[in-house]
Amino acid sequence: MPLFVAQYPIGINSRVEAIILQLEIGSDDVRMLGIYGPGGVGKTTIAKAIYNKILDHFEGINFLENVKDKSGTFDGIIQLQEILLRETLGMNGQLKVRSESKGTVAIGNILHNKRILLILDDVDKLYQIERLIGGCDWLASGSRIIITIRNKHLLQTLSIRHSTYEVKGLDNHEALELFSMHAFHKNKPKEDYSKLIDQVICYAKGLPLALSIIGANLHGRSEMEWKSALDKYKMISDKDIQKVLQVSYQELDETEQDIFLDLACFFKGLYKEWAGPSDPTLAQQRRGISA
Structure with missing residues (x-):
């Protein structure tokens, strides 16, 4: 299902098109892109619009919203892992993850076999990325990871090839x-x-x-x-x-x-x-x- 983007998506299209060009959907390598900018500038809105536009190119799709807030709650990372696994596998029923470590391994096993689009929204810690996608070398050919962040320097510690896009305010x-x-x-x-x-x-x-x-x-x-x-x-x-x-x-x-x-x-x-x-x-x- 597509995601609701905004009541008035003004200024969205040009930014979405610029980011999609950077993603190079047709290439077989694995790409990660960080969308960064201050709070309220529209990073999540843009990420949702991108998701809607390119979701048909992938075998598995997932949009994990508010990662920072959810991971700060009790068993928050485990709940995010469960959502990721269920939606990537297309499951409607229950799926239980017993620990963060087991969840990370399970995710790695799934991501290795599927060309996926995964969007992690509002990430502020490296461990959140590591727990949700494991080793970046686990990702199947052609997969794309999009992360919305406020500080682009968070991505510099990752070994995976990545690019960044700064969201600036509306003119x-x-x-x-x-x-x-x-x-x-x-x-x-x-x-x-x-x-x-x-x-x-x-x-x-x-x-x-x-x-x-x-x-x-x-x-x-x-x-x-x-x-x-x-x-x-x-x-x-x-x-x-x-x-x-x-x-x-x-x-x-x-x-x-x-x-x-x-x-x-x-x-x-x-x-x-x-x-x-x-x-x-x-x-x-x-x-x-x-x-």
Whole structure:
């Protein structure tokens, strides 16, 4: 099945085509490519679009999302290994891995016999790569490994031939179109908001995540409310986009903040601990996410 990429995939196609050229799908050697860039720049979105475009060229395909977060949980690596084995083998039933070491050996045995496309999303430690693909020389001819990372230097310790692609922020035209789609639900902004929009584009620094969140936050609001939000952005350092996103979160009313945090907890797997609205464990987890 293809993956959902983005509601408004603006600026994606040119970057996807450039990366596919680097992958040289027709060649029989094994290739690894690292897609790197800051958080919120669209690495995962681009990786999903690539996956959809080239998946038919491989015998086995797998997209492991949020490797960093999942590997940090109890038995997280084992769970990722189980997913990788099941999906590469095309299994719908249960498959149990008893230990990380056994899982790595099992993966090696499978990867050696199949031309695969494997995408490891949001990797931040070398051991995550080693546990999930074992020795890179195990990979079958023609296989492709794509890794999304923030720091490209992580790949320099690997012996496998690899290349890198830096994802840069959207240019002003792309940023304006993406922001307009979220703020006005059309690809052109309202003319009387042009000066305010210029400020938003400046603050977002071409990061699709920031443009999407800020645009959605300002959608349907008055010009006065826009100015109030932008006054808060002026107090934030240009380099600290995370605080810009925090301001957008704080603009939500209390109920909307609760919904946002509940969804964030759900996607991080923290809902398993939920005993109710007053559960102190959940409250602590939600506070950590909001921070």
